[in-house]
Amino acid sequence: MDRRDFLRISCATGLCSAIPRVAFARAATENRLVFLILRGGLDGLHALAPYADPAYRRFRPKLALERTGADDSVVDLDGYFGLHPSLAPLHKLYERGEMLLIPAATTRYRDRSHFDGQNLLENGSGIPYGARDGWLNRAISKLGNSDQRLGLSFGPTLPLLMQGEAKIATWSESPLPKPDEDFLTRLAFMYEDDPDFARTLEEARGSFSASMVEMGGRARRGEEFQRAAKAASQILSREDGPRIAVMESQGWDTHFGQNWRLAALLDELAAGLMALTNGLDEIWAQTTIVVVSEFGRTAAENGSQGTDHGVGGLAMLLGGKVNGGRIGGNWPGLTGAALYEGRDVLPTTDYESLFKAVLIERLGLSQAVVEDRVFPSSRMIRPSEGLFK
């Protein structure tokens, strides 16, 4: 029985009021998790290129990144893999041993639909639309008492990953004037007959107001992620604030013109990750950042200097305690026999095994809760070992 279940039972038996409130004052965890979803299917072979592999060059005559030496060449990591030049700002994290890159990683999903792939990534049941809530929300609901919002989400809407029973703090910028409290109180009374609206308004009112975050300047298109990262690091730094943030970035579906499109997107990604890293500097040892995408892309370039939907992709872990400075997982290579269905990078690491390790080792959830509640019926996927120092 975890603490939350205990509370439920004790409240049900009338013991609730006997428990002193101070018992809950400390947050369930002091560690921070930022979970970033790159929507559209990041081409892992472009972000982390096996640039020294002749097969990579054969598959990608037009897209392959330059070898070391040229101006726009990869940032060599181990003589075989190199980072896309736009990710160069992250190289120092890698050198400090605080960034772990895992190629050939993806969820249990093996088909190639964005929408099913994202749904499965977020619902955690192992099948598209297999659960109506998100696995991270389920994990949060197992972490602490429900009064404290441990989760944080950005933008006007709530990603599936954060939907569910646990209340989530939300933040987005608004150019509109904030209505006074009296108006909201009247409205809350009106919403009593409509549980969906009542609950949503209650959640919104108990959340962070934009004024609690120092942003400066106006949001411009293309800067949303960087600004959200800046806000995230401020909110996550608060002692009484949320611990787990979900962020999203759009536009990774590069069927054409991949070289210039990914250069721009990876620039934004690097800038956002650096904003997080700098903003969370003081609690960096407690911080873990996870970057994933719903699937990888074809090993070979397509006919329009892009890549089509594939399977094995990339996972990135960053943080003060991440056992990084290395390429993790088992790289299957790009020989014809090693490819999944003869076209995609063969997945050798399940994202879920990474997520499980993060929840257990960094957020302190028990393995039983993670395997039975957060990712139901997934015991065949073992939590990854050695991700953290």
Added chain:
Amino acid sequence: MQNIATFIALNRFGLGVGPEEARAVDRDPRGWIQDQIQPRQEISPMLAQFPGASEINKEIHKARISGSQELRKTVRRKYREVFVTELVARARHHVQTPSPFAERMVLFWSNHFTVSRTKGIVGPTLPAFEREAIRPHIFGRFEDMLSAVASHPSMLAYLDNNISVGPNSLAGRRIGRGLNENLAREILELHTLGVNGGYGQDDVREFARALTGWTHAGTVPKRQKTIKSGAFEFRQAMHEPGPKTVLGKTYREDGMNEAKAILKDLAGHSATSRHIATKIARHFIADAPPKSAIDRLAKVFADERGDLAAVSKALVNLEEVWADPAPKVKTPYELVISVLRALGSAEPDRAMLHLPLRTMGHEPFNAPSPQGWPDMADHWLAPEALLRRIEWVRAISGRLAIDQPPSELMDRLIGPIASDNTRFMVDRAPSGDAAVALILASSEFQRR
């Protein structure tokens, strides 16, 4: 407004209560909807004045190959202006139209066949796409709409088919380019069969091979000097030769006609009936629609061979539609249009539209992916999203001239379903504009 059926007709089928409509609709809510189901759709003069996709495409691509940065900038600026002007005209049309059910269907199908400005070069042509490929077919045949969409330059460019080349075609062998399977996959997954519709990776590939050569005339290399049009064009030189096998059926080599035949078969496939019926039922009945309703709509869709007028009539006659007064949460766009209709603000300007739609994350033709905007409350009724709605209706209530006492406005807009709490709070609001804002922020008004 007298009864719940009127509320449903005006809000779930229409785009909200307009200045004079309710009384006329009260007499026969179902008939009011049925009368709008006209297979022949005239384009309103408000929209017909705007340029077609071919013309826009031609100018944009002409500028692209001209080598002049100045010209490219000028053309881009010109069509950004045209785009925004048409969006304003389109919104005004949505506010003023006497056939809001037809307009809702345009919005529904436009979202089903999403094209999005997130891909910059197609942006300026998107209102034209809706006018040319969607609007004429909303009460016509699904097959015709599918064919118009799949061959429209905006869709061909949005999903990269204009640059998909058969590896063994003349062009493929000469310039070494190849297939792009984006359009083929999304037609199967999103537009027709649905993701569980029984196709596999091989079908995607084969369909993509059949679609090679479907492009538009603006797709030319930079070295080419002239562009004659920006319309659909089939290029044999890009077309992959040989037979193609999709869903177990082999289509012999026949140039452009292969993909035409495949599209026709996809439109008539039972998985397509089911997929479309589910989406319509979700839009008009509930986020999780009853199976009985889906079955009925799918049967009509199949029996009537994709006749969308017949499907729409069947929809109006479903008992499930009339069971619950307001099961759906309005999207931000629906909310904005319904507020403008409610307050008699027939001529919204661009600032009035842009601010709320951008802030609430629902700018027209800006869906984040080819899947389009979600049609579920889970997405639109999130904490920050609800705050933005409340902030906006509060702000606009103080700005628009209201020529009706709040209690009358309440009766007119949400009368048949207003809860006791809502009536209590509106009657005791501290000011007139606060009362109006409470009406517009009420869940009765925010739903449909």
